Amino acid sequence: MSDSTATEIVRRLNRAVRSKSARLRLASRVPFGERLQVCRYILGNGLKVMLLVDHSAPVVSYHTWFRVGSRNDRPGKTGLAHLFEHLMFNETKNLPAGVFDRTLEAAGGESNAATWVDWTYYYANIPASELALIVSLEADRMANLVLRSAQVESEKQVVANERRYRVEDDVEGTVSELLYATAFKRHPYGQPTVGWMADIEGFSVKDCRNFYRTYYSPNNATLILAGDFDQQTALGLIQEHYGRQKAARIPRYRPAVEAGQRSERRLAIRRSTPSQRLLLGFRAPAFSDSDYPALVVANEILFGGRSSRLYRRLIRDNELAVDARGSVAPFCEPGLLEIWVVLRQGKTAPQALRVVDRELERLCAESVGKRELEKVINRLDLAFLQGLESASGKAERIGFYETVMGDARSLFARRQAFSAMRPEEVQRVARRYFRKKNRTVITVEPGDGELA
Amino acid sequence: MKGSCIAFRTRGGSSVFLEENHTLPLVDLQLTLRTGSVYDPKGLEGLTRITASMIRMGTKRLCATAVQEAIDRLGAQLYVLCAPSYVHFTASVVERNLKPFLSLLDELVCRPAWRPADLDFVKRQTIADIVEIRDNDQMLAVRHFRRFALAGHPYGRSVLGTIASVKAIRRKDVIRLYGEHYLARNLIIGAAGAVSEALLRELLDSSFNRLSGAKPPTEKVVAPRFATGRRVLVVDKPARSQTQILIGALGTSARDADYFPLLVGNTIFGGTFTARLMREIRSKRGWSYGASSRLAFDRQRDLWSMWAFPAAQDALACTELQLALLEKLIDQGITRNELAFAKDYLIKSHAFEIDTAAKRLGLAMETELFRLASDFHSRFVEKIRAVTRDQVNQALKKRLSKRNLAIVIVATYEDIRKQLESFSGVTSISVVPFDEI
Structure with a gap:
């Protein structure tokens, strides 16, 4: 679609509306790979709309990303953003409880949602013929949710069970929660997204209503449509169903400032596990930081594939571990680079830590070879392409980059940053972030008991 | 497509x-x-x-x-x-x-x-x-x-x-x-x-030509036999706040004439977010984050199973509810509205079984692997459309069992022991330590 065609569609659609909040504006039109493009529109009420037309399959993936996550939860009210995600599948002024999902399933769709520190998103994958249905359902719950005591109480139980499943009966979940709580003493990234159990149990209907009024408004959201649809039809439906919604005043996000870490933090716990575990968290840059891509490459050198340095050292050569993984938290603000090692029975976390430290020191001391760097870039490219195979994958990536980076175009810029990576850049960030004073170390030993 | x-x-x-x-x-x-x-x-x-x-x-x-x-x-x-x-x-x-x-x-x-x-x-x-x-x-x-x-x-x-x-x-x-x-x-x-x-x-x-051209062996797996009665196995693991409950019986096989009616029946019972299991266990009672049922198939009959993971204090109530729901499904069957809903869901959501090249390939490979009828996947929509309520209800009665069931509960035994003492209608309860695998 050309600029003039997109502008003409907007002009035609705006001719029929009176309300300012329903007026559309074409903000940008950018290529999405070699064959596709994303058109970015903004409704008068502030709702961002990203459209990616792809006729390769008769399906549409419909995403709604809200710029609210667990970092917006206040102490004592942790888990509210996540609980609210559950409540959004309940009753509205127009639909009784349970009808949202039932209607969508009858139309052949499936929907779900996710909450993390910086965002909450809702998605529905639907047959292309059901576009009008999903626009009306999603617009309705953005504005007309009904929150009653019975539903809030029932959903609190479901979330408590989710917490038991993901955290309390899961060693990795327990330790991950502990890592962030130890690394971030003041910043809300130290709070678990699912919430502390006591907080989950304490939520009231009033808490939920306040949260809804505060954060669920068109000017705090981005819609992403990817798949087989007609732009003008989609925009017309969006205008009709969202155009009457009013923008809200979104409170300015002012997180508590986390002081820089000055020394290594260590914790040891016991849990009912068959073998020891080791979790490291190095303070790491925000996803939008220019250091981030190089740190991802460094992590890939260490953990990407079976030929990676730490896979070989920990799992193959020394047979210390069953599993070894690393990842850089993709957060709006500085997060952690996490390293997770599951030891073999009889092997110890200090043994693994010595191996990890040697490899981190090597990465800081020696420049990465050209062949190794090429290998890592190839692997990252494969992961990038795999993420774009389905309409849902495309929508998710657009939503993520638009929400976290403020611009979906940076998805392809990030791919470019990986392919242009230089060895000295990797070494520089390794030296900057892989410092002992910059990290938190948690070890788990088999057995009963609490913190050592 | x-x-x-x-x-x-x-x-x-x-x-x-x-x-x-x-x-x-x-x-x-x-x-x-x-x-x-x-x-x-x-x-x-x-x-x-x-x-x-x-x-x-x-x-x-x-x-x-x-x-x-x-x-x-x-x-x-x-x-x-x-x-x-x-x-x-x-x-x-x-x-x-x-x-x-x-x-x-x-x-x-x-x-x-x-x-x-x-x-x-x-x-x-x-x-x-x-x-x-x-x-x-x-x-x-x-x-x-x-x-x-x-x-x-x-x-x-x-x-x-x-x-x-x-x-x-x-x-x-x-x-x-x-x-x-x-x-x-x-x-x-x-x-x-x-x-x-x-x-x-x-x-x-020039690839894979060095593999032997010998005739492949013939699979001699016979149909599984299922033990009678409702048998319970508790896998005792310390310090659990929650339980994992799997209940099941023999289900269907790759070339079972009842496969499509059973698929519709399973969709109604536990195949979607609004299915009976999810509605009763999660939506109404908040007992488990998830609850679903699964109809697996292999060349011979494989297992049909249902899964939930309630907190320890709700374990028995949840298990009894699951069993009651299964009994109701087999005894009373499905309603006309449920049939219409499940058929709509399966027919329309089929677009997501074939929306990427890799998924379409997967269906073709599965057809060849299990030697399914050539139209098993390609005429999926027509096959679902043709399923009747009687077919579903008969298939549920014929294929699923409410009497012969295996029930496995991973839990801290001591936490659910008293509940299990009042668990009626079971033929045996055995306990194994979790590390005996």
Whole structure:
């Protein structure tokens, strides 16, 4: 679609509306790979709309990303953003409880949602013929949710069970929660997204209503449509169903400032596990930081594939571990680079830590070879392409980059940053972030008991 | 839907399926062998999986490290998946490296080295994986459930094997299994993505031809028999705040005439977010984060099962509710509205079974693997549309059982012991420690 065609569609659609909040504006039109493009529109009420037309399959993936996550939860009210995600599948002024999902399933769709520190998103994958249905359902719950005591109480139980499943009966979940709580003493990234159990149990209907009024408004959201649809039809439906919604005043996000870490933090716990575990968290840059891509490459050198340095050292050569993984938290603000090692029975976390430290020191001391760097870039490219195979994958990536980076175009810029990576850049960030004073170390030993 | 699956055979006799799609410069590959853990000899459970794992551990020319290095350098991924009735080698590669990657796959499959040191490593790694199952309550439940429900049948064996059986596997066992099952006529090759038919034919002309042309063995697995009564097995694990509950019975097989009515019935019972199980357990009572039922199939009848994971204090109430819901399903059947809903759901959501080239390839490969009717997937919509309420209700009565059920609960036994004392209608309750795997 050309600029003039997109502008003409907007002009035609705006001719029929009176309300300012329903007026559309074409903000940008950018290529999405070699064959596709994303058109970015903004409704008068502030709702961002990203459209990616792809006729390769008769399906549409419909995403709604809200710029609210667990970092917006206040102490004592942790888990509210996540609980609210559950409540959004309940009753509205127009639909009784349970009808949202039932209607969508009858139309052949499936929907779900996710909450993390910086965002909450809702998605529905639907047959292309059901576009009008999903626009009306999603617009309705953005504005007309009904929150009653019975539903809030029932959903609190479901979330408590989710917490038991993901955290309390899961060693990795327990330790991950502990890592962030130890690394971030003041910043809300130290709070678990699912919430502390006591907080989950304490939520009231009033808490939920306040949260809804505060954060669920068109000017705090981005819609992403990817798949087989007609732009003008989609925009017309969006205008009709969202155009009457009013923008809200979104409170300015002012997180508590986390002081820089000055020394290594260590914790040891016991849990009912068959073998020891080791979790490291190095303070790491925000996803939008220019250091981030190089740190991802460094992590890939260490953990990407079976030929990676730490896979070989920990799992193959020394047979210390069953599993070894690393990842850089993709957060709006500085997060952690996490390293997770599951030891073999009889092997110890200090043994693994010595191996990890040697490899981190090597990465800081020696420049990465050209062949190794090429290998890592190839692997990252494969992961990038795999993420774009389905309409849902495309929508998710657009939503993520638009929400976290403020611009979906940076998805392809990030791919470019990986392919242009230089060895000295990797070494520089390794030296900057892989410092002992910059990290938190948690070890788990088999057995009963609490913190050592 | 763009594209349609092209099928042909290699010179060696392997079936090939291609789903061409040039949207992304990416190719997904799948090599499927008609073998599986059902062929593991008694006392050597895990042999099929270890043999498949050894495929990526080196060739006569390349050591294991060189193989991993080559896979990663080509921007490729290779996973090995073993099941009772098949072995999948699933791979993806960036388009520009398809040719060298396919050549590497050919070398891996046709020229394995079977180095003793690598076999010892894979065995130790497998034993470590078995030990780690203790840490994952859901996996622990599944492992015990299959073994408990299908005791003595090959489908009840663990694909991973046991610590003792893995220790007993020798190099000659691996070589023998490879010789008997890694045959050209036992291999199904699939490609989806940015590769043309002409290129794939050209590449396969020189690939996988070194596999033996011998006749594949005939699978001799008989239909499983299910023990009578409602039998309960508690897997006792300390410090659990929650339980994992799996309840099941024999379900259906790949060529069961009742398959489509059963699929509709299962969709109504526990196949969607608003199905009966989810509505009663999660939405109404908040007992479990998830609740669902699953209709698996294999060449012979496999298990139908339902799953929930309530807090310890709700374990018995949740189990009794699940059983009551199953009884109601079998005794009273489904309603007209439920039938209409399930058919709508299955027919319309079928678009998501075929929305990517890789998924379309997967269906073609499954049809070939299980020798399903050629229209099993291609006429899925018509088959679902034709299902009647009577067919569903009869199939549920005929295929599912409310009397003969295996019930596995992973929990801290002491926390649910009193509840179990009042569990009526069960024929046996046994308890095993979680680390006895």
